[in-house]
Amino acid sequence: MASTATTAVFAPKSQATFFSRRPFPASAPSTISFDRSGSRAPFFGQALRLVVDSPKISTLCAARTLERDSSTEVTAASVGGTAKPTVLVSEKLGEAGLELLREFANVDCSYNLTTEELCAKISLCDALVVRSGTKVTREVFEAAKNRLKVVGRAGVGIDNVDLQAATENGCLVVNAPTANTIAAAEHGIALLTAMARNVAQSDASMKAGKWQRNKYVGVSLVGKKLAVMGFGKVGSEVARRAKGLGMHVISHDPYAPADRARAVGVELVSFDEAVSTADFISLHMPLTPSTSKIFNDENFSKMKKGVRIINVARGGVIDEDALVRALDNGIVAQAALDVFAVEPPPKDNKLVQHENVTVTPHLGASTMEAQEGVAIEIAEAVIGALRGELAATAVNAPMVPSEVLSELAPYVILAEKLGRLAVQLVGGGSGIKGVKVVYTSSRSPDDLDTRILRAMVTKGIVEPISSEFVNLVNADFIAKQRGLRISEERIFHDGSPEVPVDSIQVHLANVESRFASAISDSGEIVVEGRVKDRVPHLTGVGSFSVDVGLEGNLILCRQIDQPGMIGTVGSILGENNVNVNFMSVSRTAPRKHAIMAIGIDEEPDKESLRKIGEISAIEEFVFLKL
Numbered sequence: 001m002a003s004t005a006t007t008a009v010f011a012p013k014s015q016a017t018f019f020s021r022r023p024f025p026a027s028a029p030s031t032i033s034f035d036r037s038g039s040r041a042p043f044f045g046q047a048l049r050l051v052v053d054s055p056k057i058s059t060l061c062a063a064r065t066l067e068r069d070s071s072t073e074v075t076a077a078s079v080g081g082t083a084k085p086t087v088l089v090s091e092k093l094g095e096a097g098l099e100l101l102r103e104f105a106n107v108d109c110s111y112n113l114t115t116e117e118l119c120a121k122i123s124l125c126d127a128l129v130v131r132s133g134t135k136v137t138r139e140v141f142e143a144a145k146n147r148l149k150v151v152g153r154a155g156v157g158i159d160n161v162d163l164q165a166a167t168e169n170g171c172l173v174v175n176a177p178t179a180n181t182i183a184a185a186e187h188g189i190a191l192l193t194a195m196a197r198n199v200a201q202s203d204a205s206m207k208a209g210k211w212q213r214n215k216y217v218g219v220s221l222v223g224k225k226l227a228v229m230g231f232g233k234v235g236s237e238v239a240r241r242a243k244g245l246g247m248h249v250i251s252h253d254p255y256a257p258a259d260r261a262r263a264v265g266v267e268l269v270s271f272d273e274a275v276s277t278a279d280f281i282s283l284h285m286p287l288t289p290s291t292s293k294i295f296n297d298e299n300f301s302k303m304k305k306g307v308r309i310i311n312v313a314r315g316g317v318i319d320e321d322a323l324v325r326a327l328d329n330g331i332v333a334q335a336a337l338d339v340f341a342v343e344p345p346p347k348d349n350k351l352v353q354h355e356n357v358t359v360t361p362h363l364g365a366s367t368m369e370a371q372e373g374v375a376i377e378i379a380e381a382v383i384g385a386l387r388g389e390l391a392a393t394a395v396n397a398p399m400v401p402s403e404v405l406s407e408l409a410p411y412v413i414l415a416e417k418l419g420r421l422a423v424q425l426v427g428g429g430s431g432i433k434g435v436k437v438v439y440t441s442s443r444s445p446d447d448l449d450t451r452i453l454r455a456m457v458t459k460g461i462v463e464p465i466s467s468e469f470v471n472l473v474n475a476d477f478i479a480k481q482r483g484l485r486i487s488e489e490r491i492f493h494d495g496s497p498e499v500p501v502d503s504i505q506v507h508l509a510n511v512e513s514r515f516a517s518a519i520s521d522s523g524e525i526v527v528e529g530r531v532k533d534r535v536p537h538l539t540g541v542g543s544f545s546v547d548v549g550l551e552g553n554l555i556l557c558r559q560i561d562q563p564g565m566i567g568t569v570g571s572i573l574g575e576n577n578v579n580v581n582f583m584s585v586s587r588t589a590p591r592k593h594a595i596m597a598i599g600i601d602e603e604p605d606k607e608s609l610r611k612i613g614e615i616s617a618i619e620e621f622v623f624l625k626l
């Protein structure tokens, strides 16, 4: 994979190359329409394109208004009135945000709607503003009958919005990712201190007429070890505050830059070290396929007896039944939970009822200040989107002109998949800092604007490990915010200028890998890809050449080169009904080491992965999701 050709650092071109900002005057005949395909990762073939072109909004805005709850309800019978769009606010939103919305739109604040009521209203609305309590399902998007242009989530998590259905129905989803960070961190600290001193339990006891001073002796925080799991926006603020309480703070976050943690006086450690040495464990990682139920029986059993756990992240990172068992057998002395796998949890939920558990109903973001902040942030994003402006907090829309996409589409997919693969190869606790993207191309720098490719690499790296959504507008900002230094290099390739890019390499410097063979001779994780017949392929891992189509999932194995390996692994996958779509083997020399890359359609179960790991000739392997 190494190349000796010339290198140049790219300077980004003006944004205007990629975006057309067309204002959306309320009086003009206009519609925002989108390409219909796509999902959470759609910059390209599946991309949304913002086009302003028809009289939909003026019709939708011709609405008679009715007073309700100091806001406005729009009915199907509405006629006449102003050419304003209609915004349905289905959960309580800060007044400052409502005021902004009212200046621009007819605002209907209707809370606690049933799904039927929401579906009945939604076809009369251009925008919907929610928090985490409104389930914006496919049914809702379909009931909107194409009128709904934007869903604004006044907060971070969009777990309650069906993004795929939103995209398929041409609806933009925007969120407000930063305004409630401090509130969530403060709530984490509130739960930590309240739990340590039995505040909730002793309050309930006194209200029941008791005076139980001996029963509610607490534990001190000073000098105790706190493990912050996830050193992102909220986790780092919790760490800062916990240090102020005199705690010894460590953190586990495989992707956070170590110097950021050091600046707060926090050491980044491995998962096992964090959970096995801490007195308190505070959870601040996002809910992703790899963090789902990560706190399970196996990991509770590694913890110090009497550990205390705080969760203000997402309920799904804990296996709740396993936590009940860990509380009952004394491994976990206490837990303080703001979030639950199902919200609201059933009344008889064992954790909610448990004497040693302090619970709050998802209040992390619920301060006056945070709610004003998210309300303003989301109102601005929703108004901007209705006007046809770019939304930096767009969750499902990149808005890239089709002419750019048509040429770069497969490279854009390749760039994201390489980022996604590279981040999954990271192991240990050192954190990612330097990312280098190397393009081999025969085009001159003026003929190849790589911003979209760089943005896609960032998207691939950031989205699987965080609650952030990356698009072309915010990619550089998000990378900077997370301490990721992304540099680009071009290597001249003497080929056809018809082909925009010959290969893309993603290098991650100063990191350990879960798959040692992904570390190249230069000591970096390196993955390389090429587009063949418009299909992205992985063509290099570390110092090995491979060739596997980037579709579905991938298994990488390093093995002793010997007969029968392909068959042995293939049969294990076959027994698990996992279809192999591509396979390539590359070796250093006959009967020495070989790397096998296997593209598979489905995700193998744990048992099959265990069996592959037990094949004696296999020295290491890793399963990666594309």
Ligand SMILES: NC(=O)c1ccc[n+]([C@@H]2O[C@H](COP(=O)([O-])OP(=O)(O)OC[C@H]3O[C@@H](n4cnc5c(N)ncnc54)[C@H](O)[C@@H]3O)[C@@H](O)[C@H]2O)c1
Pocket: 156, 157, 180, 181, 184, 229, 230, 231, 232, 233, 234, 235, 252, 253, 254, 255, 256, 284, 285, 286, 287, 290, 291, 312, 313, 314, 338, 339, 362, 363, 364, 365, 366, 464, 465, 466, 467, 468
């Ligand atoms: N309770 C609430 O009201 C409330 C409010 C705000 C945020 N949240 C939740 O808190 C969580 C964190 O939010 P944030 O804004 O700090 O997100 P963030 O994206 O800024 O930080 C998440 C961090 O977790 C790290 N991470 C990813 N996978 C990990 C893993 N396997 N192990 C350890 N670390 C891992 C990421 O590298 C990142 O640094 C999210 O789930 C968010 O939805 C809850």
Ligand SMILES: O=C(O)[C@H](O)COP(=O)(O)O
Pocket: 131, 132, 133, 154, 155, 156, 157, 158, 180, 362, 363, 364, 365, 366
């Ligand atoms: O995702 C978020 O922003 C938090 O979990 C807060 O959710 P909420 O807006 O429903 O309080």
